[in-house]
Amino acid sequence: MVSDSVPDAVNRAREQAAAAMASAATAWLSSLDNDQSSLAAWASPRDPAAETERLRWFYTPTDHGGLAIRDQSAHQQGLAMQLVASGLSTEGFATVAMVMGLENILDQLEGWRSSLGRQRGRDPGLYWLRLFGSPGDRVWAWRFGGHHISLNNVIIAGRVIATTPCFIGADPARTELLGGSLRPLQGVEDAAHELVRTLRTDQFQRALLHPSVVSDIVSGNRPQVCHGDTMIHMQNLWRKPFADPALDELVNDIDRQAEAGSGYTEADHARVAITVPPNGINARNLDEEQRRLLRRLLGRYTGRAPREIAAIHDANLDSVLDEVHFAWAGSTGEGEPHYYRVQGPGILVEYHQSQRNGNHAHSVWRDLRSDFGLNELASPH
Incomplete structure (x- = not known):
């Protein structure tokens, strides 16, 4: 709970994490055109319709809602991934990045035949990012997800309050490499x-x-x-x-x-x-x-x-x-x-x-x- 009774050190830690997220989110949002913004930026969690969407999360290769990585310029993709990284430890971000890359390996394992009703069934560009509210609002949140990834973060009064559900999967769970395994x-x-x-x-x-x-x-x-x-x-x-x-x-x-x-x-x-x-x-x-x-x-x-x-x-x-x-x-x-x-x-x-x-x-x-x-x-x- 956001409360003055929470120890100062805890509040400072939550504020530090929120500031990093807000900075990255602002930079990403500023890079988007109007059509992209309509997909990326939704109303605050205080809005009932937006809240219904925010609580819908997935780990299957379905539309997770938001602006897909593949529908952004290279510069915008870099800014998007900076926001993703702000919500993870260094090790957590490395794990998420590897899972996204596994879509290429999975495509090969399935003989490049999977479609799932889209142009490419296993697509490392089909990871979606969406904000609910804006940095600076008392309440705002952001979500990043795609096949085997779902990250959900909530910021209240300038403090990171929630980082769950946090889903990470892997298919294949083990991949043989030259001289080792992933x-x-x-x-x-x-x-x-x-x-x-x-x-x-x-x-x-x-x-x-x-x-x-x-x-x-x-x-x-x-x-x-x-x-x-x-x-x-x-x-x-x-x-x-x-x-x-x-x-x-x-x-x-x-x-x-x-x-x-x-x-x-x-x-x-x-x-x-x-x-x-x-x-x-x-x-x-x-x-x-x-x-x-x-x-x-x-x-x-x-x-x-x-x-x-x-x-x-x-x-x-x-x-x-x-x-x-x-x-x-x-x-x-x-x-x-x-x-x-x-x-x-x-x-x-x-x-x-x-x-x-x-x-x-x-x-x-x-x-x-x-x-x-x-x-x-x-x-x-």
Whole structure:
């Protein structure tokens, strides 16, 4: 909440991050012509129609809403990416940039045949940037998204208030290079495997949600996550239905195959549903080394944010770690299909890897109390 009771150091950190975002956003907006501005600049979150659009977010290769990178000049693209970078740590920005570039590799893997109803189905230029309100407004926000990326930031009274939902995926999750490999989500995958390998049999049984992996993250692209939420099927993760019946059937078929592969029934989906309080093993039931590994795993998610914002999240995690739960579904073998969830006060992270024979990963960082800054926006202050 934006409040004078917040420590001065925290307010200064939020203000510093907001100033960097405002500077980058102003420069980008100033470079746009009228037609581009109509796509890029929308009304403040205080406007009901704009707010409805702001809360719609995606991680599929659908229209995310805004001005696409490919529809900007080279100069404008550079300014757009400066705004994106202002909302991320150096490491976070590098990860996002790599994920965007993976669209070229994915296009090749699919034989250059994917269309998705557009000129090029896998297009690294189809990432959209949109502002809601303007820098200098008391309340403004910005969103950047495309296939496997969704970044959402809210600024109130000159302070960054929310940086979630923050989604980063990777397809392929592992790409062989000359003399090595590229794994954009290596940090959040390996840190979880390191933790789960330390669990004793009784601890793992507490952590286990299901012996088989669910076919996607469970929270999906909901604006808010609530108790009892179950996985959203692929057909419902797009901005609108496909006009081409063949594409519509393709998405249905992919979902059917994924469900058949998981073997899940409605009862299975209910078993891995989001719950409040959380399922899984409580950090209180972990030893000190396991708690350190859990804390490091969470830091790989909060570390996506700008350094000064990540430090705020990290300090909060230290104070609530005893309420955090770690949960797992699927195999614990390296490179095999699996899903995990870490949930506690103010944080939910999910990681899923089963599609494309275990070489397609989704990860998301959320705040059950205030995704999109909704808690603070509802405050009378």
